[in-house]
Amino acid sequence: MAASGSDIKFIDVVKALESIEATTQRTVMAKLLSSLLKRTPPNVIDKVIYFILGQLRPDWEGVELGVAEKLTFRAIANATGVPVKQVEDLYKRLGDVGETARRVMGSKPQQAGGKSILEFFGGGATEELTMGKVYDTLMSIARASGEGAQDTKVKLLTYLFSRAKPEEAKYIARFVIGRLRLGVADMTILDALSDAYKVPRDALERAYHIYPDLGYIAKMVAQEGQNALAKIHVTPGVPIQPMLAERLNTPTEILAKLGGVAMVEYKYDGERAQVHKTRDGEVRIFSRRLENITHAYPDVVEYVKEAIDAKEFIVEGEIIAIDPDTGEFRPFQELMHRKRKHDIKEAMKEYPVNIFLFDVMYVDGQDLTNLPLIDRKRKLLEILKPSEYVHLATWRIINDAEELDKFFHEAISDGCEGVMCKSIKADSIYEMGARGWLWIKYKRDYRSELTDTLDLVVVGAFWGRGKRAGTYGALLIAAYDPKTDQFYTVSKVGSGFTDEDLVKLKQMLDPYRIPHRHPRVVSKMEPDVWFVPAVVLEIIGAEITLSPLHTCCMGAVRPDVGLAIRFPRFTGRYRTDKSPEQATTVDEILEMYKEQKKVKIEEGANP
Numbered sequence: 001m002a003a004s005g006s007d008i009k010f011i012d013v014v015k016a017l018e019s020i021e022a023t024t025q026r027t028v029m030a031k032l033l034s035s036l037l038k039r040t041p042p043n044v045i046d047k048v049i050y051f052i053l054g055q056l057r058p059d060w061e062g063v064e065l066g067v068a069e070k071l072t073f074r075a076i077a078n079a080t081g082v083p084v085k086q087v088e089d090l091y092k093r094l095g096d097v098g099e100t101a102r103r104v105m106g107s108k109p110q111q112a113g114g115k116s117i118l119e120f121f122g123g124g125a126t127e128e129l130t131m132g133k134v135y136d137t138l139m140s141i142a143r144a145s146g147e148g149a150q151d152t153k154v155k156l157l158t159y160l161f162s163r164a165k166p167e168e169a170k171y172i173a174r175f176v177i178g179r180l181r182l183g184v185a186d187m188t189i190l191d192a193l194s195d196a197y198k199v200p201r202d203a204l205e206r207a208y209h210i211y212p213d214l215g216y217i218a219k220m221v222a223q224e225g226q227n228a229l230a231k232i233h234v235t236p237g238v239p240i241q242p243m244l245a246e247r248l249n250t251p252t253e254i255l256a257k258l259g260g261v262a263m264v265e266y267k268y269d270g271e272r273a274q275v276h277k278t279r280d281g282e283v284r285i286f287s288r289r290l291e292n293i294t295h296a297y298p299d300v301v302e303y304v305k306e307a308i309d310a311k312e313f314i315v316e317g318e319i320i321a322i323d324p325d326t327g328e329f330r331p332f333q334e335l336m337h338r339k340r341k342h343d344i345k346e347a348m349k350e351y352p353v354n355i356f357l358f359d360v361m362y363v364d365g366q367d368l369t370n371l372p373l374i375d376r377k378r379k380l381l382e383i384l385k386p387s388e389y390v391h392l393a394t395w396r397i398i399n400d401a402e403e404l405d406k407f408f409h410e411a412i413s414d415g416c417e418g419v420m421c422k423s424i425k426a427d428s429i430y431e432m433g434a435r436g437w438l439w440i441k442y443k444r445d446y447r448s449e450l451t452d453t454l455d456l457v458v459v460g461a462f463w464g465r466g467k468r469a470g471t472y473g474a475l476l477i478a479a480y481d482p483k484t485d486q487f488y489t490v491s492k493v494g495s496g497f498t499d500e501d502l503v504k505l506k507q508m509l510d511p512y513r514i515p516h517r518h519p520r521v522v523s524k525m526e527p528d529v530w531f532v533p534a535v536v537l538e539i540i541g542a543e544i545t546l547s548p549l550h551t552c553c554m555g556a557v558r559p560d561v562g563l564a565i566r567f568p569r570f571t572g573r574y575r576t577d578k579s580p581e582q583a584t585t586v587d588e589i590l591e592m593y594k595e596q597k598k599v600k601i602e603e604g605a606n607p
C-alpha cells in the first residue's frame with residue numbers, strides 16, 4: 001500500500017515504535033520498519049528515519065538539542081500542572097524518563113499551564129500531532145540559542161507535551177534526553193529501505209558509504225526509486241565511510257597476501273582525520289566515526305589550507321600530538337585534551353599537533369576513490385606542499401619480508417604503533433566502508449611496561465625551538481658498557497623539563513661541550529651539540545622497545561637493531577651523586593627489556 005497525503009500521524013509512528021521495541025528479532029524489526037516506511041508519505045520519510053535513530057540530522061552535522069533531564073521535567077510539569085518535584089520523584093522511582101512522562105500525562109488531566117501554552121502557539125487541544133510537527137518543533141528547540149534559549153526550549157517542549165498523548169510523550173521524552181534505546185542500527189534501516197522500495201541492498205549500502213545520511217537516502221529512494229541513487233556522489237563537506245584494514249601477524253603472510261609487494265606506511269598512533277575543503281573554502285574535519293571534530297583542531301584547519309594546493313579536496317591522515325621541541329610523538333591520550341570545547345585555545349598551545357596524510361579521495365571535481373593507490377598517492381604528492389605541521393606519512397615500497405620487519409621496528413622506535421601494508425595492484429581502490437585485504441595492519445601484540453627509572457648519561461643535545469630557543473630542547477642520552485668502556489645511545493629525551501631545568505641544564509652541560517662526538521660515545525644519531533659524557537639524569541619511560549636508531553644493545557636481540565626507551569621523561573632528579581661509569585649499563589637495559597611486564601594490546605585499543 002503506497003503512502004498518500006503529506007504527513008503521518010505521530011501516534012502511528014509511536015505504535016510502530018512500540019512493536020519494534022517489543023521484538024527480539026532483527027529480521028522482524030526490519031519488517032516492522034519497512035511497513036512503517038510504506039505507510040509514510042515520502043516528504044516526511046526523512047523525519048521518521050531521523051526520529052527512529054534518535055537524532056535530528058546525521059551525526060556529522062552535529063545538530064544537538066541541548067535539552068537536559070531537568071529541563072524535560074520542567075516541561076512535563078508545565079504541560080500537566082503536576083509539580084516538578086513530583087515528576088522528579090516518579091523518575092527516581094522508575095528510572096526511565098519515557099515511562100515517567102507517560103504516567104504523568106496519563107494520570108493528570110491537562111491543566112491551566114498546558115492550556116495557556118496552547119493559546120500561546122495558537123494550536124487546538126484536539127489537533128493531533130503529526131511526525132512533521134514533532135520534528136519541526138524539535139528542530140526549533142535545537143536551533144534556540146543565545147540569551148533566553150533555555151526558556152524558549154522549555155516553552156517549545158511544553159507545547160509538544162501539551163499536545164501529546166501519553167504514549168507519544170513517552171517517546172518524545174526519551175528522544176529529547178537521548179535515550180530512545182530502540183537499538184535500530186543503520187544497517188537495519190538499509191534492510192527496511194530495500195524491502196519497502198524494492199531497491200537492491202548493495203546499491204543502498206554503496207550510497208550510504210558515499211553519503212552517510214539515511215534520512216536523505218530514504219527520501220531520495222522514496223521519491224524517485226533506485227535511479228535516485230545514481231545522483232549520490234562523493235561531496236566535499238559530507239564525510240565518506242573510511243576504508244578499514246585487516247590484520248596479519250607476520251611480514252611473510254602479509255607480502256604473500258598482497259602479491260609480493262606493498263606500499264608500507266608508518267601506522268601513526270593518533271586520531272584518524274578525514275579533512276574536507278568545500279567549494280566555499282570551508283575546512284571540515286571528521287573522525288573515524290564521522291563525527292565533526294573541526295572545533296578541536298582549528299590549527300589543523302589553518303595548516304591544511306596552507307599546505308594543500310587545491311580548491312576542493314578530501315584527504316585523509318592521522319592527527320598526532322607532538323612535542324614541538326623534539327618533534328617526537330606524544331602518547332595518543334594527549335589528544336583528549338583537545339576535546340574540551342571551552343578552552344580550545346589553551347589546549348592548542350599546550351598540546352600541539354601535526355597531521356600525517358596518507359590518502360586523497362577527491363580533488364577539484366574529481367572523485368579519486370576508484371583509482372589505484374599509486375595514482376592517489378601521486379595526486380597527493382602533487383597537491384601537497386609539506387610544512388612544519390603537515391607531512392606525508394612515511395612510506396616505502398617493499399617486497400622483502402626482512403625489510404618489512406626492519407621498517408616495522410623503525411616505525412615503532414619513531415613512536416608509531418606499527419605499519420600499514422597496502423596493496424598497489426590495479427584494483428587497489430579506496431574501498432569506502434569496507435574492511436578488506438587491500439590494507440593490512442601489522443601491529444605489535446604486546447606492549448611492555450617499564451616501571452623502573454634509569455640513570456643515563458647526556459652525550460649530546462638538540463637545540464630547542466619556540467619558547468625553548470637558546471636552550472637544549474632535547475638531550476641524547478646513553479647507557480654505559482663496562483666491557484668496552486663506552487656509552488651507547490638509548491633515547492632522545494625532551495619531556496619532563498621545567499623552564500628552570502632547561503636553564504640549569506645548559507649551565508651544567510656547556511662546560512662539557514666539544515665540537516665532535518666523543519670517542520667513548522657510540523651513536524648513529526647526529527645531535528646539534530656533543531658533550532663529554534659527564535652529566536647523569538634520572539629518566540623514566542613507558543617501555544623499552546627495539547630500535548634501529550639507537551646503539552644500545554645493538555644486535556643483542558635482533559641483527560642491526562638496538563634498544564630504546566619509548567616516551568622518555570626526565571623525572572626531575574639530577575644524579576650528581578653518580579659518575580657516568582655508574583650509570584645504568586647496557587646489560588641492565590637488556591635485562592629490563594627481557595623482564596618487562598608484557599601487556600596484551602586489545603584489538604581496537606591504542607597502546
Ligand code: ATP
Pocket residue numbers: 244245265266267268269270271272273288318358393420441603604605
Ligand atoms: P579499525 O580502524 O581498523 O576498525 P582500530 O580503530 O582498532 O581498527 P587500528 O587497528 O589501530 O584501528 O588501525 C586502523 C587505524 O590506523 C586507522 O583507522 C587510522 O586511524 C590509523 N592509521 C595510522 N596510520 C595510517 C596509515 N598510514 N594508513 C591508514 N591508517 C592509518
